[in-house]
Amino acid sequence: MKKFTKLTGTAIPLDRANVDTDAIIPKQFLKSIERSGFGPNLFDEWRYLDHGEPGMDSSGRPINPDFVLNKKRYQGASVLLARENFGCGSSREHAPWALEDFGIRCIIAPSFADIFFNNCFKNGILPIVQSGDVVNRLFKACESTEGYQLTVDLTAQTITTPDGESFDFEVEVFRKHCLLNGLDDIGLTLQHVEDIKAYEVRRKLEAPWLFV
Amino acid sequence: MAAKTLYDKLWDAHVVRSGDDGASLIYIDRQLVHEVTSPQAFEGLRLANRKPWRVGANLATPDHNVPTTDRTAGIEDPIARLQVETLDKNCDYFGITEFKMDDIRQGIVHVVGPEQGATLPGMTVVCGDSHTSTHGAFGALAHGIGTSEVEHVLATQCLIQKKSNSLLISVDGRVADGVTAKDIVLAIIGEIGTAGGTGYAIEFSGEAIMALSMEGRMTVCNMAIEAGARAGIIAVDQTTIDYVEGRPYAPKGDQWTMAVEAWADLHSDADAKFDKVVHLDATIIKPQVTWGTSPEMVIAIDATVPNPADETDTVKRTGMEAALKYMGLQANVPINQVKIDRSFIGSCTNSRIEDLRAAAGVAKGRKVAESVKQALVVPGSGLVKQQAEAEGLDKIFIAAGFEWREPGCSMCLAMNADRLGAGERCASTSNRNFEGRQGQGGRTHLVSPEMAAAAAIAGHFIDVADLETLAEGIEG
Numbered sequence: 001m002k003k004f005t006k007l008t009g010t011a012i013p014l015d016r017a018n019v020d021t022d023a024i025i026p027k028q029f030l031k032s033i034e035r036s037g038f039g040p041n042l043f044d045e046w047r048y049l050d051h052g053e054p055g056m057d058s059s060g061r062p063i064n065p066d067f068v069l070n071k072k073r074y075q076g077a078s079v080l081l082a083r084e085n086f087g088c089g090s091s092r093e094h095a096p097w098a099l100e101d102f103g104i105r106c107i108i109a110p111s112f113a114d115i116f117f118n119n120c121f122k123n124g125i126l127p128i129v130q131s132g133d134v135v136n137r138l139f140k141a142c143e144s145t146e147g148y149q150l151t152v153d154l155t156a157q158t159i160t161t162p163d164g165e166s167f168d169f170e171v172e173v174f175r176k177h178c179l180l181n182g183l184d185d186i187g188l189t190l191q192h193v194e195d196i197k198a199y200e201v202r203r204k205l206e207a208p209w210l211f212v
Numbered sequence: 213m214a215a216k217t218l219y220d221k222l223w224d225a226h227v228v229r230s231g232d233d234g235a236s237l238i239y240i241d242r243q244l245v246h247e248v249t250s251p252q253a254f255e256g257l258r259l260a261n262r263k264p265w266r267v268g269a270n271l272a273t274p275d276h277n278v279p280t281t282d283r284t285a286g287i288e289d290p291i292a293r294l295q296v297e298t299l300d301k302n303c304d305y306f307g308i309t310e311f312k313m314d315d316i317r318q319g320i321v322h323v324v325g326p327e328q329g330a331t332l333p334g335m336t337v338v339c340g341d342s343h344t345s346t347h348g349a350f351g352a353l354a355h356g357i358g359t360s361e362v363e364h365v366l367a368t369q370c371l372i373q374k375k376s377n378s379l380l381i382s383v384d385g386r387v388a389d390g391v392t393a394k395d396i397v398l399a400i401i402g403e404i405g406t407a408g409g410t411g412y413a414i415e416f417s418g419e420a421i422m423a424l425s426m427e428g429r430m431t432v433c434n435m436a437i438e439a440g441a442r443a444g445i446i447a448v449d450q451t452t453i454d455y456v457e458g459r460p461y462a463p464k465g466d467q468w469t470m471a472v473e474a475w476a477d478l479h480s481d482a483d484a485k486f487d488k489v490v491h492l493d494a495t496i497i498k499p500q501v502t503w504g505t506s507p508e509m510v511i512a513i514d515a516t517v518p519n520p521a522d523e524t525d526t527v528k529r530t531g532m533e534a535a536l537k538y539m540g541l542q543a544n545v546p547i548n549q550v551k552i553d554r555s556f557i558g559s560c561t562n563s564r565i566e567d568l569r570a571a572a573g574v575a576k577g578r579k580v581a582e583s584v585k586q587a588l589v590v591p592g593s594g595l596v597k598q599q600a601e602a603e604g605l606d607k608i609f610i611a612a613g614f615e616w617r618e619p620g621c622s623m624c625l626a627m628n629a630d631r632l633g634a635g636e637r638c639a640s641t642s643n644r645n646f647e648g649r650q651g652q653g654g655r656t657h658l659v660s661p662e663m664a665a666a667a668a669i670a671g672h673f674i675d676v677a678d679l680e681t682l683a684e685g686i687e688g
């Protein structure tokens with residue numbers, strides 16, 4: 001997994017509540033058996049005017065000029081500003097894969113859906129919860145200032161705006177540790193092999209039918 | 213000893229190790245595997261030279277991509293075919309039991325697990341699919357995970373988790389005749405919203421919930437995720453035990469006796485404390501229909517499409533306007549006047565035998581309206597299909613003009629050939645009415661199996677109770 005320490009990047013505002021993972025990456029792209037290459041199909045149905053299918057070359061497709069991802073001023077963005085309940089619906093990890101492949105490394109929203117939130121951390125993406133007021137202010141500033149950039153410092157747990165204003169954010173200790181160091185948590189769990197085995201021995205006595 | 217919620221009991225029984233910051237290592241008893249969210253997990257195992265920790269804890273079947281028409285020639289779409297073949301290869305390679313496409317036991321994972329007795333009370337159940345919450349109907353702690361976690365469970369039989377908060381949703385009293393489990397859960401989501409359960413494990417209780425069959429309870433828990441909760445659970449009672457007994461993977465003999473004794477404790481203690489409690493009055497719930505692009509955008513069949521102008525919250529109002537535009541609907545129109553193009557009866561929410569019986573009961577002796585292009589019935593598994601055919605339900609559907617298909621996820625998410633065209637409106641027994649979910653530009657209205665059948669016959673949304681009147685009107 002890619003490490004996440006400190007990031008300064010262009011912010012892009014997606015002004016819509018309840019963005020679901022079907023919208024982030026439509027189902028036809030889930031047929032892939034790969035983990036990469038989903039970026040060109042991120043928000044496919046909102047981003048293009050035609051119907052996308054896997055294997056299509058997206059560079060020549062007609063784009064929806066009104067969709068925020070297609071606006072020139074937001075090209076190269078790495079911080080996504082979003083609204084309530086971002087990432088709801090399907091558990092597809094293809095959603096964070098597509099965001100990461102596109103270049104998004106941090107998402108700031110008032111709330112996230114649980115499974116999506118969890119999946120982000122497994123893919124080097126930092127989801128940050130901020131109050132609706134702060135998110136509103138960031139949306140306004142971002143929309144009114146071309147080239148608006150935010151600095152996200154995971155070690156210090158701060159978001160800093162171009163004019164130096166800073167907001168603190170919360171992150172769980174274990175998740176922060178994994179993200180800062182780019183750690184694979186299977187390796188970490190396997191440090192506790194003896195605990196897992198001991199649990200199984202104990203549990204087998206209580207509930208042997210679970211081990212048939 | 214302090215009183216515990218059912219969630220506390222399930223959690224405590226599965227803690228392998230508690231971390232310092234609340235992140236615990238939780239043991240997983242059962243993992244269900246399908247073709248869409250597993251290939252990258254198996255690939256990860258192979259790259260790291262790891263093996264499944266406990267092969268027998270996993271059970272696989274392809275469901276999302278499989279065709280629901282004749283399968284003897286295999287899968288036509290080469291990309292979908294490769295994905296299903298990849299599942300077959302991975303299961304063969306790692307020794308995981310898989311019900312392949314030509315196996316009578318193949319079907320939607322969330323139908324197959326319970327049907328086989330592979331989902332048992334007191335278990336932790338995971339699957340790379342958000343509708344894993346379904347299995348909570350058995351008093352199991354069950355939730356969806358991403359592919360990285362699928363790999364984590366394969367490799368370690370554990371997950372790193374933080375305990376959720378607890379939310380009790382009590383549906384008090386009995387529902388009126390003609391009101392189904394689907395109507396109950398849609399009414400709950402309408403009440404608490406699609407993010408109302410975020411961060412919580414929901415326990416569904418109350419007279420109306422405990423009066424449901426296991427099929428009905430699965431429908432309710434299935435849609436816990438549509439209320440934002442990863443897990444929905446229901447206490448174990450005699451209905452649960454009766455359903456599980458004798459299933460292929462269920463314990464037998466002495467172990468059965470021992471298990472049933474242990475399962476008697478799988479309920480919240482009388483004085484257990486929940487972080488939040490919501491009460492709903494079952495007696496006022498009516499048959500439900502969604503009108504928008506989020507499951508919380510739901511109304512009763514006798515109501516009118518809401519008007520965004522009445523909404524004071526700006527973000528919500530904008531969302532409503534966008535939803536009406538996408539759905540091609542006008543505010544204030546009675547929903548029972550809205551015409552449909554297709555009807556879909558199936559999905560992990562509503563494709564079990566009881567659902568098919570209910571829909572067939574409505575379809576019997578009637579005909580799908582000429583204005584309806586297609587009415588699909590897709591059983592949840594090969595065994596559900598077999599049972600339905602033994603009862604003659606297939607004949608009832610076919611005589612009424614419905615198509616009778618092979619089992620799979622089908623038009624719930626339209627990964628296979630079953631999908632809506634742009635602008636087409638569908639009465640669907642599935643779980644998500646998101647934009648494009650059933651096909652780009654498709655318009656989904658979530659309803660019960662009874663109403664999906666009734667809408668196919670009437671050509672528009674209708675309270676099943678009004679079908680009789682409608683027929684009399686035509687004949688008279």
